[in-house]
Amino acid sequence: MAKAKKVRSWAEPFKIKVVEPIKMLTVKEREKAAKEAGYNTFLLRSEDVYIDLLTDSGTNAMSDNQWAGMMLGDEAYAGSRNFYHLWDNVNKIYGMPYFVPTHQGRAAEHMISKILIKPGDYVPGNMYFTTTRLHQEMAGATFVDVIIDEAHTPEADHPFKGNIDLKKLAKLVKEVGAEKIAYISMAGPVNMAGGQPFSMKNLEKVHEFAQKHKIRLWMDATRAVENAYFIKLRERGYSKKSIGDILLQMMSHFEGIWVSAKKDLMVNIGGILATKDERVFEEARNMVVVYEGLHTYGGLAGRDLEAMARGMEEMIQFDTIKARVGQVEYFGNKLIDLGIPIVRPVGGHAVFLDAKKFLPHIPQDEFPAQTLAAEIYIDSGVRGMERGIVSAGRDPKTGDHRHPKLELVRLTLPRRVYTQSHIDVAVESIAEVWDKRKSIKGMKMIYEPKYLRFFQGRFARLK
Numbered sequence: 001m002a003k004a005k006k007v008r009s010w011a012e013p014f015k016i017k018v019v020e021p022i023k024m025l026t027v028k029e030r031e032k033a034a035k036e037a038g039y040n041t042f043l044l045r046s047e048d049v050y051i052d053l054l055t056d057s058g059t060n061a062m063s064d065n066q067w068a069g070m071m072l073g074d075e076a077y078a079g080s081r082n083f084y085h086l087w088d089n090v091n092k093i094y095g096m097p098y099f100v101p102t103h104q105g106r107a108a109e110h111m112i113s114k115i116l117i118k119p120g121d122y123v124p125g126n127m128y129f130t131t132t133r134l135h136q137e138m139a140g141a142t143f144v145d146v147i148i149d150e151a152h153t154p155e156a157d158h159p160f161k162g163n164i165d166l167k168k169l170a171k172l173v174k175e176v177g178a179e180k181i182a183y184i185s186m187a188g189p190v191n192m193a194g195g196q197p198f199s200m201k202n203l204e205k206v207h208e209f210a211q212k213h214k215i216r217l218w219m220d221a222t223r224a225v226e227n228a229y230f231i232k233l234r235e236r237g238y239s240k241k242s243i244g245d246i247l248l249q250m251m252s253h254f255e256g257i258w259v260s261a262k263k264d265l266m267v268n269i270g271g272i273l274a275t276k277d278e279r280v281f282e283e284a285r286n287m288v289v290v291y292e293g294l295h296t297y298g299g300l301a302g303r304d305l306e307a308m309a310r311g312m313e314e315m316i317q318f319d320t321i322k323a324r325v326g327q328v329e330y331f332g333n334k335l336i337d338l339g340i341p342i343v344r345p346v347g348g349h350a351v352f353l354d355a356k357k358f359l360p361h362i363p364q365d366e367f368p369a370q371t372l373a374a375e376i377y378i379d380s381g382v383r384g385m386e387r388g389i390v391s392a393g394r395d396p397k398t399g400d401h402r403h404p405k406l407e408l409v410r411l412t413l414p415r416r417v418y419t420q421s422h423i424d425v426a427v428e429s430i431a432e433v434w435d436k437r438k439s440i441k442g443m444k445m446i447y448e449p450k451y452l453r454f455f456q457g458r459f460a461r462l463k
């Protein structure tokens with residue numbers, strides 16, 4: 001008989017040198033804080049939060065190496081050495097020869113949307129991202145979702161739910177004509193689908209299609225390293241390749257990328273626009289001066305550029321990305337064991353609770369995910385966020401709510417910030433809310449801002 005394989009635990013590839021105390025309020029205090037915040041977790045004061053799983057954006061812990069780099073910030077207005085260090089790394093790690101820094105991801109989205117989109121154009125993408133789509137729409141494009149159907153079904157266990165459906169893409173191109181497609185906007189892992197990756201094979205097919213029809217192919221590479229990790233894990237032929245090599249192979253298919261450095265790069269602020277197209281670069285270099293600052297600092301301090309350059313070197317280390325995704329998996333598997341409905345497979349950066357299944361008695365127009373995020377906060381001080389009807393916003397043509405199939409609460413893990421015990425506490429809290437789910441009532445929206453309403457919208461409990 002074969003010997004049972006011994007399972008060895010693994011741990012984070014770092015030890016803790018600096019700590020930041022956190023405190024827990026009482027339930028009564030949290031109930032008050034939630035009410036004052038209009039039951040919107042974005043409007044809570046972070047001091048009132050115990051374990052903050054709102055986002056992994058800019059909430060990362062930097063390494064001692066990154067902090068040391070901050071001291072080497074060259075705060076020259078023009079041409080700082082940190083800019084050149086970062087540029088070298090953009091060349092080496094993303095394989096893109098041209099680049100401008102930006103203060104964060106959406107600034108790069110703003111510029112690339114303005115550069116590549118003419119009013120009346122179409123932008124197909126593998127599901128939308130909030131800020132990405134808004135900038136595309138504000139530049140005059142219509143966004144068209146061409147992700148595979150499985151992405152819209154939380155329980156569909158597909159290894160690459162972020163894939164583009166080539167039939168959907170071909171149909172759009174046939175309908176509107178290739179010259180009306182500003183670019184294909186590919187992201188991975190797809191945040192709104194639950195952190196789901198695309199495969200290299202799918203990317204190769206999309207690239208081939210784009211070449212054939214002379215359509216530009218761009219990537220939101222904010223989480224590209226997580227995507228590379230999933231390719232290594234799940235796609236045949238990649239298990240022995242390094243994360244850095246897989247990332248470069250992915251990048252070989254794109255004309256350019258935009259990146260929020262606040263994610264993969266493990267910094268607190270920063271963004272990147274990088275490309276192989278000299279003409280696009282030329283325009284970006286002109287535009288960055290208007291919106292961000294000189295093209296050698298892009299709205300950032302020299303020290304920020306250095307932290308980005310060093311974070312980029314760390315992000316492709318196998319142990320780092322393995323611990324990052326491994327922590328998310330630990331969290332997700334604990335919830336699955338308790339029978340709590342989450343998006344499957346567990347994604348790269350967050351666990352997504354399926355609020356439609358969690359609170360089936362609350363109709364979507366009464367904001368089940370918004371409600372669930374508020375209830376979890378009140379129960380334990382764990383802060384997540386809504387990713388459902390509120391985030392989807394209104395249709396610009398009809399003015400009605402968009403009703404996305406996915407109505408989710410996202411609980412996102414900042415990189416290198418929390419330990420397994422924090423995750424255990426979050427799981428216990430979610431389990432407790434699960435036990436009393438039948439008594440939870442929905443909400444109404446009492447204030448709605450014009451743009452990206454999930455950030456500042458306010459709600460009240462229905463009686």
Ligand SMILES: *Cc1c(COP(=O)(O)O)cnc(C)c1O
Pocket residue numbers: 057104105106107129131132187191220222223259260261262263270271
């Ligand atoms: C965070 C994020 C953005 C926007 O970047 P910011 O730095 O927040 O402006 C764009 N795309 C994806 C996939 C993201 O996760």
